[in-house]
Amino acid sequence: MKYEGDLYRPPSEAYSLIVQATIGCSHNKCTFCSMYKGKKFRIRSIEEIMEDLILGRKYYKNVKRIFLADGDALAIKTDELIKILQGIEMLFPECERVGIYGSPKSILNKSQEELMELKALGLGIVYLGLESGSEKILKDIKKGVNSSQMIEAGRKVVESGIELSVTLISGIGGKINSKLHATESALVLNEMKPDYIGLLTLLLEEDTPLYKEVQEGKFELLTPLEVLNETKILVEGFEIDNCIFRSNHASNYVSLRGTLMKDKKLILDQIDEGLNIGGLDDKEIYRRL
Secondary structure, X not given: OOOOOOOOOOHHHOOOEEEEOEEOOOOOOOOOOOOOOOOOXXXXXXXXXXXXXXXXXXXXXXXXXXXXXXXXXXXXXHHHHHHHHHHHHHHOOOOOEEEEEOOHHHHHOOOHHHHHHHHHOOEEEEEEEEEOOXXXXXXXXXXXXXXXXXXXXHHHHHHHOOEEEEEEXXXXXXXXXXXXXXXXXXXXXXXXXXXXXXXXXXXXOOOOHHHHHHHOOOOOOOOHHHHHHHHHHHHHOOOOOOEEEEEOOOOOOOOEEEEEOOOHHHHHHHHHHHHOOOOOOHHHHHHHO
């Protein structure tokens, strides 16, 4: 397989065959992200992608899932995505699901009919980085879209029949905007009605603009207990049925999981258990969580 640079994939694609359909991220301006800063975005040719798929077929006998990387493979023109999905169907008839990262702009650039056609050809899940539902925070982190556009993009995926997995980042609003981040993110997710919500905790690399803001005292990171308080406000605001909620990434302080709304109380009880570690300083909280 011909891979360029570091590869990133969602946790649920851990056992998938990963094929780089694009290099880098089409937006690549988010202030918190360093994932694709060393790559200039480009779309690989159909010939290159098919070569990798053919090579993958030679090496792997049973491929249940395929993930199309890098950061925004949904930016590929629909007719070319159709060719890729048809190639997957021909080479990997046993494949049960094809996954892809989709930026909000790339989703909005696709018509409902196009998404439904991609669904019919095997595109089973789109991963969307919401990060925050707050209009202010989205602007601050240079996400490139507003909350209404985020909702529109999410709804478009859901209504096409493709599963939608949305990522949210705890602490992305800092101390000042923590409550705003939690309450407005819950509202946006309630409108989207995704199939999955993945909650990460903000971790910063040194070469990002947001890291510089922290160093200059313009942005204050949350402590573990503040993250849990923010998460509690977020979960309290959820009104989504049949949505799998996960906060079990390596960046998270407390592992949370459940299905909304069925397990909402259980998730809140788990958060309260973490918040009930009283009289401890932050170092001890980190150790115990």
